[in-house]
Amino acid sequence: MNLLNFPKPLARFVSTLPSWPASRAFVAAGNLVAWPSLRDLDWSHVAGRRFRVQVSDLGLKLYFSVNANGFRALHNGLADVTFTATAQDFARLALRLEDPDTLFFNRRLLIEGDTDLGLMVKNMLDAVELETAAAGMPVGMGRVVMKLRHLALK
Amino acid sequence: MPALLELICPAGSLPALKAAVDNGADGVYLGLKDNTNARNFAGLNFDAKALADGIRYAHNKGVKVLMALNTYPQPDTLSRWHQAVDIAATSGLDAIILADPGLMAYARKVHPNLRLHLSVQGSATSYEAVNFYRERFGIQRAVLPRVLSLPQVENVVNNTDVEIELFGFGGLCVMVEGRCLLSSYACGDSPNTFGACSPGHAVRWQQTPKGMETRLNGVLIDRYADDEKAGYPTLCKGRFDVQGETYYALEEPTSLNSMEMLPEMARLGIAAIKIEGRQRSPAYVAQVTQVWRAAIDAVKKDQAAFKPNPAWMAQLNKVSEGSMSTLGAYYRPWK
Numbered sequence: 001m002n003l004l005n006f007p008k009p010l011a012r013f014v015s016t017l018p019s020w021p022a023s024r025a026f027v028a029a030g031n032l033v034a035w036p037s038l039r040d041l042d043w044s045h046v047a048g049r050r051f052r053v054q055v056s057d058l059g060l061k062l063y064f065s066v067n068a069n070g071f072r073a074l075h076n077g078l079a080d081v082t083f084t085a086t087a088q089d090f091a092r093l094a095l096r097l098e099d100p101d102t103l104f105f106n107r108r109l110l111i112e113g114d115t116d117l118g119l120m121v122k123n124m125l126d127a128v129e130l131e132t133a134a135a136g137m138p139v140g141m142g143r144v145v146m147k148l149r150h151l152a153l154k
Numbered sequence: 155m156p157a158l159l160e161l162i163c164p165a166g167s168l169p170a171l172k173a174a175v176d177n178g179a180d181g182v183y184l185g186l187k188d189n190t191n192a193r194n195f196a197g198l199n200f201d202a203k204a205l206a207d208g209i210r211y212a213h214n215k216g217v218k219v220l221m222a223l224n225t226y227p228q229p230d231t232l233s234r235w236h237q238a239v240d241i242a243a244t245s246g247l248d249a250i251i252l253a254d255p256g257l258m259a260y261a262r263k264v265h266p267n268l269r270l271h272l273s274v275q276g277s278a279t280s281y282e283a284v285n286f287y288r289e290r291f292g293i294q295r296a297v298l299p300r301v302l303s304l305p306q307v308e309n310v311v312n313n314t315d316v317e318i319e320l321f322g323f324g325g326l327c328v329m330v331e332g333r334c335l336l337s338s339y340a341c342g343d344s345p346n347t348f349g350a351c352s353p354g355h356a357v358r359w360q361q362t363p364k365g366m367e368t369r370l371n372g373v374l375i376d377r378y379a380d381d382e383k384a385g386y387p388t389l390c391k392g393r394f395d396v397q398g399e400t401y402y403a404l405e406e407p408t409s410l411n412s413m414e415m416l417p418e419m420a421r422l423g424i425a426a427i428k429i430e431g432r433q434r435s436p437a438y439v440a441q442v443t444q445v446w447r448a449a450i451d452a453v454k455k456d457q458a459a460f461k462p463n464p465a466w467m468a469q470l471n472k473v474s475e476g477s478m479s480t481l482g483a484y485y486r487p488w489k
């Protein structure tokens with residue numbers, strides 16, 4: 001199943017958005033949806049490090065950091081580690097439908113910068129149980145997420 | 155009844171363990187969060203709580219849990235390895251997978267009831283070596299390196315009582331595992347000591363106008379054009395300039411897939427098939443476990459009629475390094 005296949009005009013529109021508001025919107029959504037299940041992880045090795053997520057098909061660049069209080073949007077600038085993939089592949093990764101190494105072998109995921117930091121975050125997220133994460137999401141969201149995954153696995 | 159073709163699957167996290175158990179593994183192997191095992195990557199592996207949860211989950215469903223303790227203790231931190239053996243012995247898991255004879259001696263002496271498996275990192279390629287570990291340390295199973303052809307495996311099997319486990323699928327480590335120093339040569343850390351080949355701190359990927367470059371401690375290992383599949387950042391899978399020509403001088407990025415040989419392996423009485431990949435995500439573990447469960451069930455039902463289903467092979471190639479696979483050394487016409 002195709003998740004998040006953006007129509008071309010929408011993609012073109014999104015790519016014109018400046019990074020800072022996009023990063024803030026992303027961080028706000030992340031804090032609302034994902035943070036409750038990520039809060040208990042040990043973020044001490046990650047605190048203050050700068051992440052960049054590049055959604056290649058949307059031309060979107062998101063900058064943020066993570067500390068014990070959640071995600072924080074950052075202004076553009078240098079990042080310690082950069083993840084690049086399409087919106088579709090990021091969504092498939094988030095739903096545990098795809099293995100990052102598989103995407104890497106197929107050149108659909110690129111990790112640039114501090115590889116250890118990138119691997120650490122990937123492994124920390126892998127250790128979170130999707131069911132627990134879904135249960136921590138605001139009303140209804142968790143069910144939507146599990147449903148999407150279920151549909152895609154069919 | 156002796157074990158036959160048990161499916162042993164990798165787990166780098168609790169969700170991966172559950173994926174293996176839920177998709178039909180007979181056993182799951184895992185490691186602790188330090189350099190006592192050969193997948194010592196940041197954020198990966200099990201702490202005390204995840205270990206207890208994992209063992210409970212697996213045992214509830216009748217699945218075994220094995221712990222890899224397959225690096226070589228370093229003199230100043232030996233107690234860490236001893237502690238890991240103690241944790242394994244008291245946590246109720248089913249066996250530990252060891253490479254270092256000193257550690258085997260310790261386990262044998264302090265925890266005589268703990269079941270010992272010889273790791274692939276122990277690099278035993280002959281029945282003499284396997285029997286030696288049996289006599290001295292009482293090992294009950296040996297994982298053979300991926301450098302033997304099937305007739306060579308048969309020669310080992312015919313001359314030992316030790317159960318034999320073979321790699322079925324996953325990353326290939328060709329250099330008589332346990333003895334490869336390539337990673338050490340480039341960055342000072344090797345699987346045996348640090349617990350990882352090409353550890354993350356030494357790896358850099360960069361998209362450049364010429365393609366994506368992989369470097370290990372600054373050494374350029376490979377440069378991929380946009381349409382080329384990539385492999386792990388290990389020196390053995392690099393393309394090197396050899397007398398003016400640049401090519402894969404040691405091996406191509408590819409994964410081992412021995413599924414075709416399952417009937418032969420059943421005939422030899424191979425106790426277990428190991429799937430590589432503790433560094434990989436739960437999605438991989440689920441996909442690969444499911445396919446191998448189906449294949450092993452099919453072989454056990456009818457050895458003669460067994461043929462790998464093309465859909466299984468496609469699924470496995472999809473998650474393979476370089477998106478392709480090989481029979482490796484299992485099949486080779488030469489000796």
Ligand code: SF4
Nearest residue numbers: 327328329334351390
């Ligand atoms: S360089 Fe290759 S052969 Fe050597 S230990 Fe690493 S993966 Fe194995």
